[in-house]
Amino acid sequence: MLDIDQALELVLQSSLPLPAQQLPLNAALGRTLAETIHSDVDSPPHDKSIVDGYALRAADVSAAGMSLNLLEEVTAGKLPTHHIVPGAATRVMTGAPLPLGADAVVMVEKCYEADDGSILINEFPVKAGQNIMRRGSSMKAGQGLLMPGDTLRAIEIGLLAEVGRMDLKVIPAPSVAILSTGDELVPVGEKPSAGKIRNSNECLLEALVKKYHATPIPLGIARDETDDLRNKIEQGLQHDVLVISGGVSAGVLDLVPRVLADLNVRQIFHKINLKPGKPLWFGLREESGQQRRCLVFGLPGNPVSSYICFELFVRPALGRLSAHDDQRWHGVTATLGNDYEFRGGRFTLHPVAVHEQGGKWIVTPLPWRGSGDLFGLSHADAVVQLAGEARTFKAGESVKIFFLN
Numbered sequence: 148m149l150d151i152d153q154a155l156e157l158v159l160q161s162s163l164p165l166p167a168q169q170l171p172l173n174a175a176l177g178r179t180l181a182e183t184i185h186s187d188v189d190s191p192p193h194d195k196s197i198v199d200g201y202a203l204r205a206a207d208v209s210a211a212g213m214s215l216n217l218l219e220e221v222t223a224g225k226l227p228t229h230h231i232v233p234g235a236a237t238r239v240m241t242g243a244p245l246p247l248g249a250d251a252v253v254m255v256e257k258c259y260e261a262d263d264g265s266i267l268i269n270e271f272p273v274k275a276g277q278n279i280m281r282r283g284s285s286m287k288a289g290q291g292l293l294m295p296g297d298t299l300r301a302i303e304i305g306l307l308a309e310v311g312r313m314d315l316k317v318i319p320a321p322s323v324a325i326l327s328t329g330d331e332l333v334p335v336g337e338k339p340s341a342g343k344i345r346n347s348n349e350c351l352l353e354a355l356v357k358k359y360h361a362t363p364i365p366l367g368i369a370r371d372e373t374d375d376l377r378n379k380i381e382q383g384l385q386h387d388v389l390v391i392s393g394g395v396s397a398g399v400l401d402l403v404p405r406v407l408a409d410l411n412v413r414q415i416f417h418k419i420n421l422k423p424g425k426p427l428w429f430g431l432r433e434e435s436g437q438q439r440r441c442l443v444f445g446l447p448g449n450p451v452s453s454y455i456c457f458e459l460f461v462r463p464a465l466g467r468l469s470a471h472d473d474q475r476w477h478g479v480t481a482t483l484g485n486d487y488e489f490r491g492g493r494f495t496l497h498p499v500a501v502h503e504q505g506g507k508w509i510v511t512p513l514p515w516r517g518s519g520d521l522f523g524l525s526h527a528d529a530v531v532q533l534a535g536e537a538r539t540f541k542a543g544e545s546v547k548i549f550f551l552n
């Protein structure tokens with residue numbers, strides 16, 4: 148049986164970046180840029196005041212308490228109409244263009260307006276250039292700002308807006324079809340009758356797809372029956388990724404691998420050394436002579452298995468399709484807080500509480516009922532990796548954990 152690193156390597160080998168598309172700025176959050184962006188403006192566009200205060204000539208303030216004549220007031224968005232001549236000052240608001248002749252701004256808190264309208268400056272000395280942001284000091288027209296491969300966070304979205312880029316070339320969001328299988332499932336909005344459960348995996352997987360900046364396409368429930376599975380899987384294969392929940396274990400109604408084979412989806416692996424998540428199925432459909440391909444993940448139906456397999460395998464694949472650097476679920480080193488009896492066998496990820504102590508992550512294993520116990524997982528901060536023969540993991544041992552966030 149493959150271990151998780153070998154399985155992940157096979158998934159990543161099949162995951163290629165999607166071709167770039169022109170998209171509107173408001174759809175670009177989390178995308179990877181596929182062009183170079185230059186500024187079309189100087190920022191700021193003029194020398195501006197960065198405080199509310201008085202624009203003046205620094206040399207005019209030769210002692211504390213100097214009095215200057217007020218010329219006018221300039222608010223942000225307005226233009227000054229007077230030059231600053233010796234002995235004069237103009238009231239300016241934050242962001243307002245600096246009047247010609249001024250070389251400094253004194254904060255309003257340090258000035259006093261006398262009854263006759265003159266301004267007393269209670270700051271000395273005043274340095275030339277103080278409280279002024281020069282035209283183009285942040286960026287200049289023509290300057291390169293962003294490069295192909297850059298990930299667009301909210302900061303970059305704001306920057307692109309500053310230079311007027313209403314649309315741009317990016318790697319689009321992968322579209323991810325989600326199909327739940329099982330005769331026991333009812334839609335989440337219904338009360339399950341005897342023997343039934345809600346199709347909670349659809350919502351879980353939809354949330355995970357959104358979390359990794361891809362587009363979920365929920366396809367509802369397919370019954371454990373060849374024709375229904377075939378129809379719904381065919382719809383799912385029209386997308387970049389198809390995530391199927393359930394139907395990949397060894398039960399009599401686990402028909403998914405057979406139906407996928409009939410639909411020319413090439414199996415790359417089935418079953419891995421992982422608990423929870425052993426029955427994971429992964430394959431690929433390539434349309435002959437075309438660039439288009441669909442990655443197909445058959446996740447075990449138990450909610451915790453689906454969750455863990457998504458984080459370990461679907462998440463890095465979505466990262467690769469999106470041309471992100473590395474979207475793997477990375478583990479970190481932590482310290483076991485108390486002894487833990489490991490039964491041995493499969494490579495196991497067990498829910499734990501984590502707290503910080505003296506610069507270390509201290510881990511406490513939690514009671515957990517296994518792959519069907521999503522409520523148990525909801526109390527955990529992370530999962531701890533346990534492997535090898537049956538033994539007691541001792542308090543103080545180093546362990547690897549994967550944070551849940």
Ligand code: AMP
Nearest residue numbers: 327329346347348393394396447448449
């Ligand atoms: P399977 O992988 O199809 O054998 O399903 C294993 C178990 O996972 C089932 O017995 C259900 O309890 C549970 N399960 C399957 N599909 C879902 C789903 N869509 N939502 C919640 N639980 C599910």
Ligand code: MG
Nearest residue numbers: 328329393394
């Ligand atoms: Mg099933």
